[in-house]
Amino acid sequence: MSNSDIIGIVLEGGTPNIVKALIRADYDVKIGEFLIIRDREGKAGLVQVEHFEYGNDFYTESLGIVKSLVDSEVIASILDKSTYLSVSLRVIKDNNARVQMPGNTVMKFPRTKGVNGTDQKKYLELLYEGKLDDPRYVKYGRIINTDIPLLLNVNALPMHMGIFGETGSGKSYNMRYLIDVFSNLEFNGKFYAIPMVVIDANGDYIDLATLSIKREYLNRNSSRGFIRRYTFTDLRNAHRFRLDLNLFTPSDIAYMVITAKYRDAEVGQASLQMNLLELALNELKDEDFNSLFTEENFSTLQEKVSEIVEDRKDELGFTKNTQRALQSALQTFRNKVSQFDLIADGEETFNYDTLEELFFKQGLAIVDFSADGAPGMDILTKQIIVGYIARLMLNYLIKKKMNNEKRVISLVIEEAQNYIPSDNYPVNAHLTKDVLATLATQGRKFGASLVLISQRPAFIDKVVLSMLNSFIFHRVYHEDVRYIQSVTGGISEYLAKELVSLPRGQAIVTGLINPLEIPVRVHIEKKSELESDIGSEGDLLEVLTG
Numbered sequence: 001m002s003n004s005d006i007i008g009i010v011l012e013g014g015t016p017n018i019v020k021a022l023i024r025a026d027y028d029v030k031i032g033e034f035l036i037i038r039d040r041e042g043k044a045g046l047v048q049v050e051h052f053e054y055g056n057d058f059y060t061e062s063l064g065i066v067k068s069l070v071d072s073e074v075i076a077s078i079l080d081k082s083t084y085l086s087v088s089l090r091v092i093k094d095n096n097a098r099v100q101m102p103g104n105t106v107m108k109f110p111r112t113k114g115v116n117g118t119d120q121k122k123y124l125e126l127l128y129e130g131k132l133d134d135p136r137y138v139k140y141g142r143i144i145n146t147d148i149p150l151l152l153n154v155n156a157l158p159m160h161m162g163i164f165g166e167t168g169s170g171k172s173y174n175m176r177y178l179i180d181v182f183s184n185l186e187f188n189g190k191f192y193a194i195p196m197v198v199i200d201a202n203g204d205y206i207d208l209a210t211l212s213i214k215r216e217y218l219n220r221n222s223s224r225g226f227i228r229r230y231t232f233t234d235l236r237n238a239h240r241f242r243l244d245l246n247l248f249t250p251s252d253i254a255y256m257v258i259t260a261k262y263r264d265a266e267v268g269q270a271s272l273q274m275n276l277l278e279l280a281l282n283e284l285k286d287e288d289f290n291s292l293f294t295e296e297n298f299s300t301l302q303e304k305v306s307e308i309v310e311d312r313k314d315e316l317g318f319t320k321n322t323q324r325a326l327q328s329a330l331q332t333f334r335n336k337v338s339q340f341d342l343i344a345d346g347e348e349t350f351n352y353d354t355l356e357e358l359f360f361k362q363g364l365a366i367v368d369f370s371a372d373g374a375p376g377m378d379i380l381t382k383q384i385i386v387g388y389i390a391r392l393m394l395n396y397l398i399k400k401k402m403n404n405e406k407r408v409i410s411l412v413i414e415e416a417q418n419y420i421p422s423d424n425y426p427v428n429a430h431l432t433k434d435v436l437a438t439l440a441t442q443g444r445k446f447g448a449s450l451v452l453i454s455q456r457p458a459f460i461d462k463v464v465l466s467m468l469n470s471f472i473f474h475r476v477y478h479e480d481v482r483y484i485q486s487v488t489g490g491i492s493e494y495l496a497k498e499l500v501s502l503p504r505g506q507a508i509v510t511g512l513i514n515p516l517e518i519p520v521r522v523h524i525e526k527k528s529e530l531e532s533d534i535g536s537e538g539d540l541l542e543v544l545t546g
């Protein structure tokens, strides 16, 4: 440890968890930063900056002479020398050092490079206690004001994660960075990737599949068997996304069809229609369910519904009203399905084999909802697709688990508020909400990992939010701070205040994924290889001047 790393001393007045210290005023301290305290015996403990304020005993209002110096730069610069930073430091690991002792030295984390590299190793070991060499912990970003990475516990992923931050705060770039981390897990000299399906709301990820330079970077260790873009129109270098309704039970299909149309329906009415459709599909169970939604065979389904209502009125008691409502729901579903050609006879579909291939080849599937990949697609159709994928994943993972075959797949959902909204968000999403909630509740046992990305946590259903065990917060809206404190527990008042002003590229990581068990402020370095093809917002003047 060189003297240049010493930045302050411990003062009297500490408590078992909080150390008071003075540090040099020219040190660019950050709330959430990690520092080291060394005691008289040379033992070191770790602390996190909780709060700081500047002090200078000369510059106080009560000292009359100060008032006459307001325009005296020369004297002021001499007096500035006695400015200090008074800091509160939360003890993270005392390592048997007597960190609270007044007079102890406060030091910054040594840098990796240069003479202090070996010192840094020592403190890193102190921080991570053996996890540094454990392949289940992967390096992510840099802890603020240091060049040491935060380790993420990969095993926490199936416990689900939320990434939140206002527009432009860096969520998508962060997710790209995480995709890169999860695509290059090293174990015993070989590389592995977490199988992932990404619901790409705005085309922020498609270049990872379509641009060879990006694809090759992401797959530099050849861990992914494929990186594939799924679209809803025919495009070069893309797979067409199609549904296979035969994979679902009549009851699943009935649920999808009815909730897609009657998203606000009174439960009683909707459940009658679901029963009616389930019955009709059961009676048509020898038919190909996909073909029942094609132009030629749709009438078979409609006629079956009419037949049940009209011919078996006395026996079953379905009313004309229920029939009419169901026919209308069927029509809506069919219209959506046909508008985007989601069901096509004999064409390849997104099915169990796709998920099996995704798992075994450790693939990355990007479902492209951008204007290019899904031109003119409305939110209802997107919900049909996300609901389909979630249901497929759930059924697949349950089936495999029953067979004692272990699987893991991560489902990343951008603009998650459109699929799993809270009561505060004006979107109906019965179609996706229940299945995603089930995936969140039960999925962890089966290897499902949800990553929900949204601008505001308050827009996400509370029950599902409570099932997320890890969070990455970028800059958030003021209104969300209290909410975040209540769902995560451990964010201090001071760090919470930082949430509203975090610069781009900084975030606070909390929850099971973070082995340090305290919220950690990180800087996510921008790697040009990972920068989105869409790029940054342009310079207006540059655009106008051509």
Ligand SMILES: Nc1ncnc2c1ncn2[C@@H]1O[C@H](COP(=O)(O)OP(=O)(O)OP(=O)(O)O)[C@@H](O)[C@H]1O
Residues within 6 Å of the ligand: 165, 166, 167, 168, 169, 170, 171, 172, 173, 174, 455, 504, 505, 506, 524, 525, 526, 535, 536, 537
């Ligand atoms: N770690 C970073 N370092 C520097 N710049 C960054 C970083 N992360 C993101 N940016 C830049 O900030 C801008 C917004 O990033 P990004 O698109 O990831 O934000 P977002 O939160 O996903 O926004 P939106 O909600 O609008 O999709 C981009 O120009 C991106 O290049």
